[in-house]
Amino acid sequence: MVLEEGINQDFEFYFRLLKDLADGICIANDHMKIVFWNAPMVQNLDYSTTEAWGQSLVDLLQLRSAHNEENHFLEEDIRRMAFEGVVTTVFCRHRAGHSVAMQVRINTFTDPESGCRGFVLIFCDALAKGTIEKGVMELKEIAYFDQLTGLPNRRYLEIEMEKHLSSFRRYHIPFGVLLIDIDFFKKVNDTYGHDNGDRVLQALGQTLLTETRKDDVKTRWGGEEFVLLTRLSDPDKLIAFGERLRAIIEKAPVEIPESGITIHFTISIGVTLSRPGDDRNTLLKRCDDMLYKSKKEGRNRVSGLF
Template sequence: MKSHSFRFLSNFRLQLSLVFGGLFLLATLLDIAIEPFLNETLIENKGEALLSTAQIISKSLDMELLQREQKLRLRTHNKAFSTTSIRSQALTNELVQIKQENPDIKWLGIIAEDGKLATAIGTKPSPYIEYAVSIYDDAGALRGTLVAQNSWSWVSAMIAELLPRNSAEYATQVFIVNQQNIALFSTSADEPTTLPAPLVNQRYRQEDWPDGTNYLYAEAKIENPAKKGWRVLIRESPPQFLASFHRLRSELTLPSLIITLLLVVLVYRIAASISSPLEALVSTAQRISAGEEHVEWKIDASSHEFNKLSLAIRQMATTLLARRGELAAINASLEKKVEERTEALSEANRQLAERATLLEQMARSDALTGLGNRMAAAERLTAEYQRFRRSHAPYSVLLMDADHFKRVNDTYGHAVGDQVLQQIAATLHSVARTTDFAARYGGEEFLLLLPDTDAEGAMVLAERVRTAISAASDTVAGVITVSIGAASAQEEDDTHETIVQRADEALYRAKANGRNRVEGAG
């Protein structure tokens, strides 16, 4: 009785069917077992991608903030800020001009030394991003602080350019967070009221946020000293970026099951007739497997069932060959897309590097004259002073100021005044030697650094500069002259500022002694 119950298991066709069914079940179980590993790998790759995007946004935002703050600082070098009363209408007019030149600035104000608001224009945006620069008089004493408040519209536009093209599909969200862990800016319409604490010793993390939703997120710090503690936080919901992977798996499940069942049936049929036609069929299948696409099917079999199986295998082989061609074309297309995306990323990195270099150059040059600005001058003076301390090689500093420049502005307007400054700068650049360094040191004040030049040589070159500037005057303002103070480095000089101070004192003597002259430091 027992032998009759299990006799059906000795059927060869059933045995093969059970073997193939078991293999499919094993493959399904293996797929289920490795799914967590695949998900973890996908999350790691996505986390690194989010971190890279956050770092790019952070660096771009940091450079943009530095540039805007530097532009504001350069404006405070205007004489109106150093000499005019901070509550005067003239200074308010300067604020109006700055606001007109910078549409993103919605509110400008000056805070006096006592902490009270001296003057302001515009309407405070909400939300806003704020930065401030100090205002000094000609003697270097603090007069107050210039504060600007910008809307976040330019930040939104910048982030939209930097996010990957598929960010909308994955609902990528970006937040700018301050040191109090408050979101100052968000690309999300539903801005969270509570954010997770900053990451410590982690590049990215997946966890439930305070609102109960699970997110994968990364963050990058903003290095701007004025925005200490600020960070860029970018997040995506894991189910969203894993959806495409799971959708593909779901779409392949049913076809895989169908193909497996077909294989079981085919194996069952083949096993029903173990004969020479089977060997011929195997031989034909082996030729196709070896890559031979055009095979003549001549299978002699008396079994109608085997003939049907032969025809089914032939159709399947034809379909597989066609699919192989399609897959080859798809693979070539994907490789081309990867190459194009790689080239686009390389180009974006190159443009970002060029922009960083340009911003660094702009931060050290005067926009009107093209000469170095005060920051660049300070760096070169420091380097030359350090070289003097090491090698005792002489160097000198010429500090010059356009005579009666205020009268030019008052009489002919600031446009002519700008032409005069540009003309002085051009003449200074042409007269200076290759090793010399020229900078616009203030409103109408210029500095010329003369390496390897003693006091006598400095006086000779200063006189040449003075003569060349007055001879080159060709604006409606008539002949423009300059007063020049010269000073050379001495062993008792404590810093490079000491030398500049002595040149400044000589400049004041030149003005006091009638202008349009050169005075050396005592």
């Protein structure tokens, strides 16, 4: 049966929609005979609409498990997949004889007027889907991560800070903020060059990754400034946390073996705790004030306001 024959006007729009979808659509009746085959199915498997119509779904597609090519799907397997309603990666037979990896979801349908029943198979290119998903992940990485240090960036910090503030307002869970700045970083760049200045930034980023807790949010705010969010909420412990980071950096110079250079550097830190009524700007302003205090008092120190 050709679906286009006698199709009533109410369904013409939906029929055109099925034909024009980017995903491959194959519709089979309850006897597993193909009654609809859209253009993407022709492109993916090279069987024309005329060739596909009326053919056995099982025989034409020869669906096989992507995890075990010897596992050929029978009618009962297709009915089970339709019942489960899950997306499955399968191999389909191309007209030329080779296998094509596809992702398929199988749904059942029943026409309430005629009682006609059948199956709708929705296919997409598994490789293309994987490529798209990988591309999305790469774009997220570009959007939210600093490529030099590997740390999350300013945009990511802003999102995480809003989450922390929301939890603080709703559940009264305080959190600490540390603003870290490399002392005399311009002098480092001027003396050793920007490439070696980048190594200093990378070294600090690596220290923040290895010397903080897993749930601490470590970010590069911009330039030589870094920001940490931590669930430490005791002022003394927060200051001690900053002091520990400061001491580690002071005792860990960056070695440049190919040039025989050793770069000693230090950091200054401003620390604060979240307060009722805080927003991102007020929190960072207090941190910045405390960082300025550390710089004014000689650098290589930690200052806090609670």
